[in-house]
Amino acid sequence: MLHVGLAHFLVVAAALFSLGAFCVITRKNAVGILMGIELILNAANINFVAFEHYSAGGLHGQVFALFVIVLAAAEAAIGLAIVLALFHALRSIDVTRAAELKE
Template sequence: MSIGLGHFVAVSALLFSLGLFCLITRRNAVAILMGIELILNAALLNLAAFSRYLHGQPDGQIFAVFGIVLAAAEAVVALAIVLQLYRAFRTVDTAETTELKG
């Protein structure tokens, strides 16, 4: 059987759902970040696949490159915040760091 666009998009959809699951169920801030990375990967994979199968130009890949750079930037800032969170609360469990709830 031939590998078509549907295969890539299906893989991406599964990755997205796994990332979403991670995002919903995890309490550790770093684990939540991992879920976000999964979702981003799924999205970028979609970009590359659509650009190849439907567009025929590398524009989608350029978007994906931008996306990768943005993901890296986001990870850096998020981890800096996680580090500061740990310093303030001695834990990175999002269920325990609820000061703003009042």
């Protein structure tokens, strides 16, 4: 049980995912939500690499994780560009205050 195996990595990933989901739900700050998204992406990446190492073999898991990292950077860039633009428009990045759009 103490010896580290696939399940250990998967449990860490599961916990990371849950914390990310919690962060996304409870944050009001847009940048905070983006941080939660990064946690979720990292959780998925641990899964990919762990599965590759322990059960699938080959390179697919690592390659998939690399693409995820690249896209996460792109997503962060565009997300933060939008956050800055909104901040300049509203002087606030509180997503609950960005409420001109509602029914």
